[in-house]
Amino acid sequence: MNHPDINFRQLKFLEDLPEAESKQLVGLSELRTYSDGHIVFSQGEKLPGVFVVSSGALKIFRTTPKDKIQVLDILLPGQCIGEAQVLSDSPAATNADARGETKCWLIPSRALRQTIRQSPIVAEVILKHLAGKILHLVPLIETLSLHSVPERVAQLILDHLGKTPDKNFVEFVETQEELAQHIGSSREALNRALRLLSDLGIIHSTFPVVRVTDANKLLRYSKG
Numbered sequence: 001m002n003h004p005d006i007n008f009r010q011l012k013f014l015e016d017l018p019e020a021e022s023k024q025l026v027g028l029s030e031l032r033t034y035s036d037g038h039i040v041f042s043q044g045e046k047l048p049g050v051f052v053v054s055s056g057a058l059k060i061f062r063t064t065p066k067d068k069i070q071v072l073d074i075l076l077p078g079q080c081i082g083e084a085q086v087l088s089d090s091p092a093a094t095n096a097d098a099r100g101e102t103k104c105w106l107i108p109s110r111a112l113r114q115t116i117r118q119s120p121i122v123a124e125v126i127l128k129h130l131a132g133k134i135l136h137l138v139p140l141i142e143t144l145s146l147h148s149v150p151e152r153v154a155q156l157i158l159d160h161l162g163k164t165p166d167k168n169f170v171e172f173v174e175t176q177e178e179l180a181q182h183i184g185s186s187r188e189a190l191n192r193a194l195r196l197l198s199d200l201g202i203i204h205s206t207f208p209v210v211r212v213t214d215a216n217k218l219l220r221y222s223k224g
Helices: 019-028 083-088 109-118 120-146 149-161 176-183 187-199 215-222
Strands: 030-034 039-041 049-063 069-075 095-108 169-171 203-206 209-212
Touching (some): 019 109, 030 049, 039 049, 049 083, 049 109, 083 109, 083 120, 095 109, 149 215
Antiparallel strands (some): 030 095, 203 209
16 A cells, blocks of 8 residues: 655654565555544554554543543654554553544554564564653653642643743643543642642642743642
């Protein structure tokens, strides 16, 4: 299958592969398009392969029987999901839905496993991606286990502020419900945390705009 409309070498998932292996996987993949909010896959489903985001984004999250949501990651173009399920032949441990119109290249499980058996380099790249995801989850687990909701909110503000270091304020594009899902709390708890940080004189919140009045104090507070 020919895909002249995209340079796969620019995708993080394939950039470390030799050209021959990269072209082989490209030739076996297919492009899938999802509308905003479309469920790409759900917990417990058997995945057809590895999804590589081409445009848009995928929200990766888990849900509980009580409908609580924990967002684990937002995958941007070049990032992928499904390696662990392909290698272990296990069902999806998370859900994924599209944020905005999203396009993903699907590399079928059988094709990827065959390529891994034939090429140690492909196997090494897959392991590198899996290791990176484990390292990404370590601070998330630490945050949820060891930090209070106000401390998580402080870190959330710092993370967004770091994307625009020349400013002393954050203008969130996410709703309070979405932000609460990122830090493993409820919208009410997030609101209380914002009020607490405001009362302490660390921030001034007129959500969705949060102005940081004392960045050093905010950093100390985020660390507990």
